[in-house]
């Protein structure tokens with residue numbers, strides 16, 4: 001299905017990169033919301049975010065202040081002139097937000113992953129002209145992400161955007177949610193006129209990663225950023241470790257280098273970032289392979305076997321050489337790579353056996 005889109009046309013906001021949405025993960029108290037909002041407005045922020053209903057992985061955490069918080073967002077709008085935005089996950093949330101005059105809605109990652117929930121939102125939004133930003137689903141499924149955009153578009157909403165917030169994985173490494181940049185890049189290729197925002201806070205999960213992720217998103221031609229900012233991050237009721245003060249956010253944004261060349265697939269930094277992604281994956285796969293090799297080392301030690309099993313080694317070199325050739329690489333090159341990998345595997349097994 002082709003999406004029929006219109007520009008976001010956010011009142012009073014220049015269509016200049018990056019369009020910034022900033023504010024706390026959650027609206028906690030009226031004082032916290034107003035304090036954060038005034039500080040952000042003073043730094044030039046134009047669009048405020050705050051979660052009113054919070055989808056939590058486990059029950060018992062802070063699940064959002066609920067409808068009462070909408071009145072605080074109204075106050076933010078009146079006192080600062082900023083546009084206000086929040087997450088909706090049910091038809092009731094939509095009605096409450098429309099009633100309260102919320103300017104921009106976003107659909108959270110857990111909701112995007114559920115077509116029933118997205119359809120319920122689409123039905124509730126039928127005939128309403130409000131910008132809706134759709135976060136990627138928690139799982140790396142581009143079709144599901146596009147499907148959610150199609151459902152909202154199918155209800156007649158044309159001012160749509162996407163938010164890239166990374167993808168969850170079992171192994172938590174540097175990132176809270178893996179960026180997998182090739183997915184939003186492919187989204188851009190498929191729907192070039194759709195504005196894409198990056199959410200460095202939920203990708204990084206820690207405040208030190210916010211600045212580099214913002215820069216990376218700009219280098220990849222993203223249109224906007226949605227960043228969690230709190231007047232007192234350490235005492236935040238949700239996502240404390242990833243929030244930054246309005247001062248720090250302003251500092252980060254001022255240091256951003258905005259290069260033009262948006263929307264071109266030749267863009268060198270875009271390609272480089274794809275290379276970085278590949279290299280990261282290579283290292284992770286190699287590390288995993290070495291872990292398995294060490295386990296084999298333990299097995300060989302327990303069973304009094306020798307490390308080098310020549311038959312198996314030759315089999316690997318031949319099989320992978322042929323496979324590499326099928327993928328357009330020189331089979332001798334692949335053999336060399338596997339010789340080097342094998343050498344390191346043997347070294348690691350020797351360490352285990354001689355322990």
Ligand code: PEP
Pocket residue numbers: 025026051055107108109110135165202
């Ligand atoms: C949020 O923006 O606070 C949020 C809950 O994000 P996500 O849906 O990306 O987890």
Ligand code: MN
Pocket residue numbers: 025026202228238239
């Ligand atoms: Mn959050």
